[in-house]
Amino acid sequence: MDTRRLSLNQITVNSWSLEQAVAGCERHEIGAVALWRDKIAAAGLPRAAKLVREAGLRVSSVCRGGMFTDPAADPAAVLDDNRRAVEEAAELGADTLVLVCGPLVDKDLPGARTRVRDGIAALLPHAAAAGVRLAIEPLHPMMISVRSVVVSIGQALDLVEELEPAHPGHLGVIVDAYHVWWDPALEQQLQRATGKVFGYHVSDWLPGTSDLLLDRGIMGDGLMDLPKLSAQVAATGFDGPVEVEILSSRWWAEDPDDVLRLVRKRFEEFV
Amino acid sequence: MDTRRLSLNQITVNSWSLEQAVAGCERHEIGAVALWRDKIAAAGLPRAAKLVREAGLRVSSVCRGGMFTDPAADPAAVLDDNRRAVEEAAELGADTLVLVCGPLVDKDLPGARTRVRDGIAALLPHAAAAGVRLAIEPLHPMMISVRSVVVSIGQALDLVEELEPAHPGHLGVIVDAYHVWWDPALEQQLQRATGKVFGYHVSDWLPGTSDLLLDRGIMGDGLMDLPKLSAQVAATGFDGPVEVEILSSRWWAEDPDDVLRLVRKRFEEFV
Numbered sequence: 001m002d003t004r005r006l007s008l009n010q011i012t013v014n015s016w017s018l019e020q021a022v023a024g025c026e027r028h029e030i031g032a033v034a035l036w037r038d039k040i041a042a043a044g045l046p047r048a049a050k051l052v053r054e055a056g057l058r059v060s061s062v063c064r065g066g067m068f069t070d071p072a073a074d075p076a077a078v079l080d081d082n083r084r085a086v087e088e089a090a091e092l093g094a095d096t097l098v099l100v101c102g103p104l105v106d107k108d109l110p111g112a113r114t115r116v117r118d119g120i121a122a123l124l125p126h127a128a129a130a131g132v133r134l135a136i137e138p139l140h141p142m143m144i145s146v147r148s149v150v151v152s153i154g155q156a157l158d159l160v161e162e163l164e165p166a167h168p169g170h171l172g173v174i175v176d177a178y179h180v181w182w183d184p185a186l187e188q189q190l191q192r193a194t195g196k197v198f199g200y201h202v203s204d205w206l207p208g209t210s211d212l213l214l215d216r217g218i219m220g221d222g223l224m225d226l227p228k229l230s231a232q233v234a235a236t237g238f239d240g241p242v243e244v245e246i247l248s249s250r251w252w253a254e255d256p257d258d259v260l261r262l263v264r265k266r267f268e269e270f271v
Numbered sequence: 272m273d274t275r276r277l278s279l280n281q282i283t284v285n286s287w288s289l290e291q292a293v294a295g296c297e298r299h300e301i302g303a304v305a306l307w308r309d310k311i312a313a314a315g316l317p318r319a320a321k322l323v324r325e326a327g328l329r330v331s332s333v334c335r336g337g338m339f340t341d342p343a344a345d346p347a348a349v350l351d352d353n354r355r356a357v358e359e360a361a362e363l364g365a366d367t368l369v370l371v372c373g374p375l376v377d378k379d380l381p382g383a384r385t386r387v388r389d390g391i392a393a394l395l396p397h398a399a400a401a402g403v404r405l406a407i408e409p410l411h412p413m414m415i416s417v418r419s420v421v422v423s424i425g426q427a428l429d430l431v432e433e434l435e436p437a438h439p440g441h442l443g444v445i446v447d448a449y450h451v452w453w454d455p456a457l458e459q460q461l462q463r464a465t466g467k468v469f470g471y472h473v474s475d476w477l478p479g480t481s482d483l484l485l486d487r488g489i490m491g492d493g494l495m496d497l498p499k500l501s502a503q504v505a506a507t508g509f510d511g512p513v514e515v516e517i518l519s520s521r522w523w524a525e526d527p528d529d530v531l532r533l534v535r536k537r538f539e540e541f542v
Contacts, residue, residue, distance in 0.1 A: 109496065205415075
């Protein structure tokens, strides 16, 4: 894929601050960046916004809102935190706010999924008012007890189709290849996603992967047929920045500049 | 669940030989056992068959046939090995031969899935001739690159519906709770599984699970609503032995007799 579509998801260079990530994008001629809220907080929101604006960087997403599932949490407090995330995304001019919907913490999986639905429904009017698009990111089923009870594109699209009509254009999905590539229904589900894909993330699934969170590969090192998935995502109409998002204790231990050189090369060759 | 339905999947007491597992079942008043081929080979097939017969044990399954996916493997050799597995299952009078369909070893996931289909189609007449029922076991998507490209009950049922009519009653599915509990489509898919469920396996998903293969919990220690799933499986008509299958480096380090006492108790309370 043309490297002009490359966006650096900040977690790929996790040891860097927001300032360093912005400078890294400039150094490696990367035109877009995805920012994490902890790094935005560390830099300070106004300063973060100023930095990306001055660097001419497009913010492909802010990661993340969501975490709707804890039955012990006060829904008003959850909504408050999500509204702050919406405000940050608005201030940064981000394409979308990623929703990581929250893990299962008890034995009531249907209940957790209902709380996700209700949480998004409550947040959506605020996002629409702020001009921010929300994107549900299904995560790999192995992360159900640590991150997300939304585990497939089909499930995410069901939520979009139910909730989006009240706020047209403000709710969609993220297709993260690592999280959804295994799904036998993926191709079919993407066929009903026209105009609903707000983001596309890439990395790779290593053959002998050894960790549930921090062992993603760089594109080309694993088993994914990314060009095929890229074509399916393109067919939905998505033509925005493509985020490289690599959570990897191995790559985090390397020099981030070396990682970015390799990411650019592999993006061109394998995405 | 009534402990009269409990079957000990031998991997739960992995440090025991087949002889020890059979004796353990007698000691703990467990009426059924699931045997693994490496343990059968170690005991010798005729001796294994004699032991379970003399102990009055029902063999709920033999684990496993399958492994159809390697494009470098000779299909005739794969079929030969699977025919031997069928013969072992027949000799042991097993309810079913479990098929673990094989991992993805290159970037061609559709190709691997086609090889699974073709491999089952080739094996099925031999199984039918031997009076052995084959059961496709979908495995958790996190195991796609080490065990199985079949990852959901829906996908397994598609294969059954395509291939079973040529050999009625000889192809079905295994519902292993650990592998499929996360699936938003599970309840709906089980509604089309009437008469097609040949086995039901239980364990639990630990909240902070740390390993992709060897960190299953004992029923009650995790997040699964097993009684609800048990009811859905029962509604398909399945009323056979329910296997407790716990791959766990933690529990493998304990005294197997202690594990079996706990398994019996938890089976009654949480399945």
